[in-house]
Amino acid sequence: MVHPAVSSLRPQLWLCFSLQTCAYKHESCACFRDTGEQCGVVARLEAVVYLDGEYLPRSQAKVSVLDRGFLFGDGVYEVIPVFGGRPLRLREHLDRLQRSMDRVSLHNPLTRSQWQRIFDALLDKNPGDDRAIYLQVTRGVAPIRDLSVGAGTRPTVFVMVNEVRQADYAGLQAGISAIKVEDFRWKACDIKSISLIANVMIRLRANQSEVVDAILVRDGLVTEATASNVFLVNRGIISTPTKSEHLLAGITRDLVIELARANGLTVEERDIDENELETADEIWLTSSTREIAPVVRLDDRVVGHGVAGEYWKKMVTIYSHYKRELGNA
Numbered sequence: 008m009v010h011p012a013v014s015s016l017r018p019q020l021w022l023c024f025s026l027q028t029c030a031y032k033h034e035s036c037a038c039f040r041d042t043g044e045q046c047g048v049v050a051r052l053e054a055v056v057y058l059d060g061e062y063l064p065r066s067q068a069k070v071s072v073l074d075r076g077f078l079f080g081d082g083v084y085e086v087i088p089v090f091g092g093r094p095l096r097l098r099e100h101l102d103r104l105q106r107s108m109d110r111v112s113l114h115n116p117l118t119r120s121q122w123q124r125i126f127d128a129l130l131d132k133n134p135g136d137d138r139a140i141y142l143q144v145t146r147g148v149a150p151i152r153d154l155s156v157g158a159g160t161r162p163t164v165f166v167m168v169n170e171v172r173q174a175d176y177a178g179l180q181a182g183i184s185a186i187k188v189e190d191f192r193w194k195a196c197d198i199k200s201i202s203l204i205a206n207v208m209i210r211l212r213a214n215q216s217e218v219v220d221a222i223l224v225r226d227g228l229v230t231e232a233t234a235s236n237v238f239l240v241n242r243g244i245i246s247t248p249t250k251s252e253h254l255l256a257g258i259t260r261d262l263v264i265e266l267a268r269a270n271g272l273t274v275e276e277r278d279i280d281e282n283e284l285e286t287a288d289e290i291w292l293t294s295s296t297r298e299i300a301p302v303v304r305l306d307d308r309v310v311g312h313g314v315a316g317e318y319w320k321k322m323v324t325i326y327s328h329y330k331r332e333l334g335n336a
């Protein structure tokens with residue numbers, strides 16, 4: 008039996024099969040939210056994705072084995088967080104996408120308004136609370152496997168929407184542990200490239216050490232983490248490495264700097280010596296999906312007092328206020 012409330016919902020969200028046999032009491036179930044009743048057995052219907060002009064159930068979206076993204080990692084991507092139904096810093100994400108594409112001489116096949124239309128359609132087809140738009144553009148399908156780019160290769164465009172767990176600031180307060188690792192990646196880390204094997208290798212090393220992430224150091228200077236930027240706080244001054252080809256200029260990084268300064272905090276963008284990690288009062292990792300995570304243990308050393316610091320608390324309050332305003336705008 009289909010719950011009456013379901014008929015008004017978009018078909019790809021949730022489907023109630025039976026009101027009598029509620030086994031899962033899934034708190035995200037649309038029936039539960041819409042009616043206040045516990046639903047029947049619920050099954051999540053498939054996500055809808057965009058692939059080269061078509062909207063498809065995710066399992067039906069297929070890419071050729073000759074796609075250069077699959078063969079060479081020849082492509083770029085973006086992750087755009089969505090809060091209260093609104094993409095955060097959309098213009099900045101599309102600017103960075105364009106910069107990445109320019110850096111790898113890849114033609115952007117869509118205008119900004121075409122990108123926006125795809126995002127709007129996908130957000131509508133994949134309703135939810137906090138979400139993230141993932142987009143990827145590869146150089147497309149080649150007739151044979153060859154590094155040289157043939158004339159007439161058309162980029163492959165793929166977009167999906169992923170659910171993101173709402174930031175649990177109380178949970179985040181416990182902090183995360185990390186290790187310090189030599190940054191052996193290439194000198195083009197400012198490109199948001201889909202070739203992430205080095206980052207995967209480093210993350211594996213971190214996970215094998217039973218920590219969440221690694222802070223990377225190149226020639227004695229802090230660069231970033233495997234999928235986030237690094238901030239340090241020392242004696243009330245917040246610092247983060249200067250933008251360069253050694254790190255991805257995070258949209259969250261820029262937003263944190265902007266919000267911190269607007270709220271009277273001092274932020275420096277400068278070279279950070281790896282030794283400063285040992286004396287920092289606080290270390291944070293920032294990214295679109297992680298937001299601002301305090302690192303409370305680095306290698307064998309406790310950072311600050313071993314819990315989220317006072318400046319992290321200030322920053323997270325400012326950041327979550329900004330997110331709320333975005334949702335209400």
Ligand SMILES: Cc1ncc(COP(=O)(O)O)c(C=O)c1O
Pocket residue numbers: 086231232233234235236254255256257258259260293294295296
């Ligand atoms: C290597 C790297 N640095 C930094 C970031 C943070 O970027 P953003 O704040 O735009 O999510 C990411 C995000 O994926 C990343 O992969």
